[in-house]
Amino acid sequence: MVTVPKVSVIIPAYNVQQYIEAALTSLERQSLHNFEALIVDDGSTDGTAEVALSFCQRDPRFRLLSKANGGLSSARNYGIQQAQAAYIALLDADDAYEPEKLASHITRLDTEPQVGVVYSASRIIREDGRPTWLRLSGKPIHQQPLLALLCKNFIGHGSNAVFRRSIVDEVGAFDETLASSEDLDFWLRIAAQGHWNFYRQPQPLCCYRVRPSGLTFNIAQMQSCSEQVLAAAYQRSPEQVGPMLPTARAYLARYLARLALTAGKLAEATRLVDCALAEDASIFWRDPRSLVTLAAVRLAPLAHLFIQRSLGSVTPS
Known part of the structure; x- marks a missing residue:
């Protein structure tokens, strides 16, 4: 009997050999076991695929998908197209989940049909994985999600949300023409529908890695x-x-x-x-x-x- 996974975790991966093991290990440690992890190797030139393959060989819940480099949105969309579950979770390959992340969010989606997106507060970790005192609370500044998102992307980062797969059919996939802010654009399109709630869990259930060595922001492009x-x-x-x-x-x-x-x-x-x-x-x-x-x-x-x-x-x- 084939068991359909409860949630499909999409992990875009491009030249993250140094970090991806921690991300995938955090999935192995989830209290919710019924998931599939779709690792999308977006044309990496380092050992990213080899690290991912080691997880796939020992755990059938992990699958490695390979494609030519097309950017973060392209990799996410490719993974979502292959997803089998009714729920989608996003995990960037240099971040990590706390053990209760998937279970707590899936429970919320299962019990509250008006909730379309669940996310949590996050811990900020250093490049070497050590924790910092910094937190992302994820608290919106307005009650209406659309108005709140216009001011701040309260979801915070690309590894935080779990949402219903059907929403992609409703609002479309991530915009591959955007070099940045593609996640904010996606959340705004959901909020504009007017009938989906965003639910925040105040516990920090994500670890968001900040890499000072990689802080080379193209401010003009982001603006x-x-x-x-x-x-x-x-x-x-x-x-x-x-x-x-x-x-x-x-x-x-x-x-x-x-x-x-x-x-x-x-x-x-x-x-x-x-x-x-x-x-x-x-x-x-x-x-x-x-x-x-x-x-x-x-x-x-x-x-x-x-x-x-x-x-x-x-x-x-």
């Missing part, structure tokens, strides 16, 4: 893609999105300023904070995290050193 996503959201829901656009742009500029600061690009961070102030200065007194970003940019030399120490590097770049 362009994010503005494209906001424009598409406006086209879908102009009456809801229109009044929020200045605030959404302010939050976007604040977010990019934080990334620029983390990457040591002080002039860019300053420019972006000034843009946020011009769009909607109120975010800096209504949102404590925005105020922290503003202070950090104004006190950039000390702030950058603090960030680097927190994430595992002691030498400012």
Whole structure:
């Protein structure tokens, strides 16, 4: 008798030989056993496929899929096309799940049919896997998911969500033309439907790896893609999105300023904070995290050193 998996975990993998073992081991340790893990090797040139294959050879729940390099969205979509389960979980190959991640989210989806997407708070870990004091709470700043997502991607990162497979048929797959913000675009399309709830579990059930050695952000590209996503959201829901656009742009500029600061690009961070102030200065007194970003940019030399120490590097770049 063939057992259909309860959830299909999609793991896009490109040149992550150093990290993928931890990601896949975290799946082996799940309290929920009835899953399939679809590892999508997106044209890796290192030993990523070999590490993945070792899991496939000892555990039939793991499958290795190989394709030419096409980017993160392409790999996710390829995996979703092969998925057998009614639920989809996303796990980037350099992150990891806590043991109760899948079980807790699947229980929520099973018992609350109006919930389309479940996610949790996350722990931030260093490049070497050691924990930090940093957390992503995932708490939305608005009750309405659409308005909340316009300001912040409260799901936080690409390894956090478990959602219904049927939603892909309803809103479409990840947009492969976007170089970034493709996950935010996907969540916004779901929120625009108006009938799906997003459920947050406050426990940190994900480990999100931040790699200071890889902080080479293309701020201009990220800003362009994010503005494209906001424009598409406006086209879908102009009456809801229109009044929020200045605030959404302010939050976007604040977010990019934080990334620029983390990457040591002080002039860019300053420019972006000034843009946020011009769009909607109120975010800096209504949102404590925005105020922290503003202070950090104004006190950039000390702030950058603090960030680097927190994430595992002691030498400012």
